[in-house]
Amino acid sequence: MASSYLKNFLTSCTLWKTFVVIGLFLNLIVNIQKPHQLLSTIWVPPPPPTQPADDHHHRTNLSHIAFGMMGSVQTWPQRRGYLEAWWRPNKTRGYVLLDRAPPPELLPWPQTAPPYRLVDNLSELFRDTKPLYELMPRMVHGVVELLREERDGVRWVVMGDDDSVLFLDNIVDVLAEYDHSKYYYLGWHSESVISNFWYSFDQAFGGGGIVMSYPLAAALVRDMDGCLLRYAQSRSADLISMSCIADVGVSLTPHKGIHQVDLHGDFSGYLSAHPKVPLMTFHHFDAMDPIFPSMDRMQSTRHLMNAADADQSRLLQQTICYHKKTNWSISVSWGYSAQIYERIMPRSYLQMPIETFTPWASGSERPFYMFNTRPQSDDPCEKPHFFFLQSVSTTTSPHQIVTTYKRARPRGLPPCSSAGNHPADSITNIQVISPTKKRLQIDRCECCDVVRVRGAKMEVGLRECKIDEIIA
Numbered sequence: 001m002a003s004s005y006l007k008n009f010l011t012s013c014t015l016w017k018t019f020v021v022i023g024l025f026l027n028l029i030v031n032i033q034k035p036h037q038l039l040s041t042i043w044v045p046p047p048p049p050t051q052p053a054d055d056h057h058h059r060t061n062l063s064h065i066a067f068g069m070m071g072s073v074q075t076w077p078q079r080r081g082y083l084e085a086w087w088r089p090n091k092t093r094g095y096v097l098l099d100r101a102p103p104p105e106l107l108p109w110p111q112t113a114p115p116y117r118l119v120d121n122l123s124e125l126f127r128d129t130k131p132l133y134e135l136m137p138r139m140v141h142g143v144v145e146l147l148r149e150e151r152d153g154v155r156w157v158v159m160g161d162d163d164s165v166l167f168l169d170n171i172v173d174v175l176a177e178y179d180h181s182k183y184y185y186l187g188w189h190s191e192s193v194i195s196n197f198w199y200s201f202d203q204a205f206g207g208g209g210i211v212m213s214y215p216l217a218a219a220l221v222r223d224m225d226g227c228l229l230r231y232a233q234s235r236s237a238d239l240i241s242m243s244c245i246a247d248v249g250v251s252l253t254p255h256k257g258i259h260q261v262d263l264h265g266d267f268s269g270y271l272s273a274h275p276k277v278p279l280m281t282f283h284h285f286d287a288m289d290p291i292f293p294s295m296d297r298m299q300s301t302r303h304l305m306n307a308a309d310a311d312q313s314r315l316l317q318q319t320i321c322y323h324k325k326t327n328w329s330i331s332v333s334w335g336y337s338a339q340i341y342e343r344i345m346p347r348s349y350l351q352m353p354i355e356t357f358t359p360w361a362s363g364s365e366r367p368f369y370m371f372n373t374r375p376q377s378d379d380p381c382e383k384p385h386f387f388f389l390q391s392v393s394t395t396t397s398p399h400q401i402v403t404t405y406k407r408a409r410p411r412g413l414p415p416c417s418s419a420g421n422h423p424a425d426s427i428t429n430i431q432v433i434s435p436t437k438k439r440l441q442i443d444r445c446e447c448c449d450v451v452r453v454r455g456a457k458m459e460v461g462l463r464e465c466k467i468d469e470i471i472a
């Protein structure tokens with residue numbers, strides 16, 4: 001949640017600041033305050049879940065999830081497009097939670113966006129204990145405003161930012177696998193080692209999203225005043241949330257489909273080798289280059305959503321096959337990109353992202369990232385031909401989804417000679433055929449075949465791997 005604060009803090013960081021931060025943490029540890037007499041913030045916490053007993057067995061669907069997106073009047077005009085890209089009016093429950101009432105030029109509030117609510121004025125609560133940053137407790141408090149209105153039948157609460165992009169079908173399918181009557185805190189780390197070090201390896205980074213089961217969210221709400229006072233000196237909203245959740249006795253369940261995106265530059269290397277889990281969220285598209293060449297950030301977001309609308313379950317799932325006649329390796333990141341490498345490379349290697357992006361914190365030292373990377377290379381046997389999503393269509397007979405990927409630019413290198421000199425420069429389009437059926441069981445990746453190579457076009461078909469199939 002503390003995205004811009006985190007960014008400013010990290011990018012301007014020097015060693016002495018690290019010590020200041022460590023000092024602050026120590027300060028926090030020795031300074032945990034006695035429970036205050038709680039100054040009530042207006043509202044009585046909600047009771048435990050109220051679903052009738054038989055409803056418990058219905059599979060979790062979108063109507064069971066409440067979304068609270070933290071925003072501000074100032075950032076709204078540039079960022080509303082991110083929320084509008086995934087919000088389903090009258091189907092998604094929740095609000096964008098603003099710092100103050102929108103001025104007349106922002107009204108009437110668009111039907112295509114989440115309705116807004118204002119976060120409570122906490123000045124009364126902090127009359128005696130001043131928070132380090134006023135913004136941080138207010139961001140944590142958003143869950144109170146959300147649950148105040150969205151409670152009936154709510155099983156899960158998802159908190160994010162106004163520049164978070166969510167993939168609702170996948171969120172539903174992932175959460176349906178968990179028991180919502182238990183206490184759960186789902187999220188994921190920052191991609192940046194130093195961010196996790198400075199804040200916590202145990203916290204969900206809120207821009208990527210903080211997912212709480214209802215019992216946990218309700219417990220957090222009940223303790224909200226006490227929590228905000230105990231951790232008033234904390235410098236990040238996400239850290240306050242984690243601390244308060246830890247005080248409830250719950251710790252993080254990491255989920256690799258949730259992305260804080262503390263990276264800069266060209267994100268394509270990461271998106272072309274996404275971990276093999278359903279994509280749930282992205283944050284910080286503003287901090288990256290647009291993810292598709294020759295499109296701006298909003299157009300890129302909507303373009304990715306075209307694929308998401310056709311099949312979220314396969315979105316960014318990496319499938320690898322080989323064209324043995326030419327010694328090519330083909331890697332498809334469904335709905336986003338495809339690559340041809342001019343030699344045979346194992347999956348274990350191709351599933352490592354190419355380091356097209358740059359670290360979040362300038363001046364920091366390796367290791368930058370929480371995952372392994374491959375360097376960018378100009379070796380013809382190493383550098384892929386790169387293709388990006390062009391179009392998505394559905395055919396009815398047979399029932400298939402056809403995604404096409406268009407060459408981004410000429411590779412500008414000679415062919416890989418050690419693999420037999422088979423240049424792929426003439427290929428300009430890759431067409432990928434996939435089943436229309438959602439792929440919920442992803443214990444194993446899909447397999448693919450190069451169906452044909454004709455002229456400038458390559459056709460690839462996705463299918464389930466055979467029982468003993470080895471991808472090599």
Ligand SMILES: *[C@@H]1O[C@H](CO)[C@@H](O)[C@H](O)[C@H]1NC(C)=O
Nearest residue numbers: 055058059060061062063153
């Ligand atoms: C979601 O589940 C509820 C039961 O809790 C059910 O009444 C409702 O029809 C379901 N909605 C959808 C869209 O399936």
Ligand SMILES: *[C@@H]1O[C@H](CO)[C@@H](O)[C@H](O)[C@H]1NC(C)=O
Nearest residue numbers: 088089090091110111112113
């Ligand atoms: C949502 O529902 C309201 C009232 O029921 C209706 O006026 C509005 O047109 C709907 N919006 C969309 C985008 O369907």
Ligand SMILES: *[C@@H]1O[C@H](CO)[C@@H](O)[C@H](O)[C@H]1NC(C)=O
Nearest residue numbers: 099100120121122123124125
């Ligand atoms: C919050 O309330 C205090 C008085 O309790 C008031 O002085 C302050 O202006 C209010 N802040 C906002 C943002 O409304």
Ligand SMILES: *[C@@H]1O[C@H](CO)[C@@H](O)[C@H](O)[C@H]1NC(C)=O
Nearest residue numbers: 324325326327418419420421
């Ligand atoms: C594929 O590459 C290997 C060396 O890696 C080479 O021995 C073989 O001849 C190549 N095959 C073709 C069809 O070029």
